[in-house]
Amino acid sequence: MGKKTNYQVIYEVVNRIxxxxxATYGQIAMLAGIPGQARQVGYALHRLPSQTSIPxxxxxxxxxxxxxAEGSAIWNMQKVILQSEGIQFDRTNTxxxxxxxxxx
DNA sequence: CTCGTGACGGTAT
DNA sequence: TATACCGCCACGA
Numbered sequence: 001m002g003k004k005t006n007y008q009v010i011y012e013v014v015n016r017i018x019x020x021x022x023a024t025y026g027q028i029a030m031l032a033g034i035p036g037q038a039r040q041v042g043y044a045l046h047r048l049p050s051q052t053s054i055p056x057x058x059x060x061x062x063x064x065x066x067x068x069a070e071g072s073a074i075w076n077m078q079k080v081i082l083q084s085e086g087i088q089f090d091r092t093n094t095x096x097x098x099x100x101x102x103x104x
Numbered sequence: 105c106t107c108g109t110g111a112c113g114g115t116a117t
Numbered sequence: 118t119a120t121a122c123c124g125c126c127a128c129g130a
Contacts, residue, residue, distance in 0.1 A: 006127080025112050035126060038112035044127095046111055059111075067111045074111085 006034055010044040019085040021075040022095060031104065032033065051059035057081045058102075064095045087104045 009032040017023050023031075025038035034040060045056045057078045061067045068075035070093060079089065087100055 026114095029112085034126095036113085037127090039110060039125065040112090042111040043109095044111095047128095056111085061111080063115055070123065078111095 006032065006037075006040060007044045007047070009033060010041055011048075011054050014045070014054055014056065014059060016104065017102050019054055019055070020087065020100070021060075022058050022060050022082070022087060022097070022100050023102045024097070025059060026062055027101075028059060037063075058085075059060070060095060064097045065093065 010028060012032045013028050014023075017100055025041040026036075028041045029035055029037045032041070041059065045054075045059060048054060048056055066075055066078050068078065079093070082095070083089065087095055
């Protein structure tokens with residue numbers, strides 16, 4: 001039996017985030033068993049194919065902000081999808097973790 | 105093998 | 118409050 005790679009575990013955790021909720025990179029790293037390695041989570045999501053069923057858009061940074069350059073095409077896409085799932089952004093494009101952070 | 109990179113994050117200044 | 122530093126480590130050149 002091949003042991004699971006960190007990526008596989010990361011994807012499994014991200015898959016559990018329900019629509020209408022978000023999780024931080026650091027939180028996913030912790031839940032995936034690689035605490036302190038938030039960057040690995042970002043890299044794992046970065047490698048996902050463009051058409052994936054994994055809800056990558058539900059992972060944001062610890063400040064409650066989308067980790068792409070504000071105004072970029074990918075940034076806009078992530079924001080639109082999250083809004084369609086019921087997530088509200090404030091006037092500085094920040095998401096309230098208090099209200100929307102996933103608590104498994 | 106070494107080196108630069110990065111969808112991060114906590115701490116220091 | 119904002120910016121700067123690093124620690125972290127898999128990946129690819």
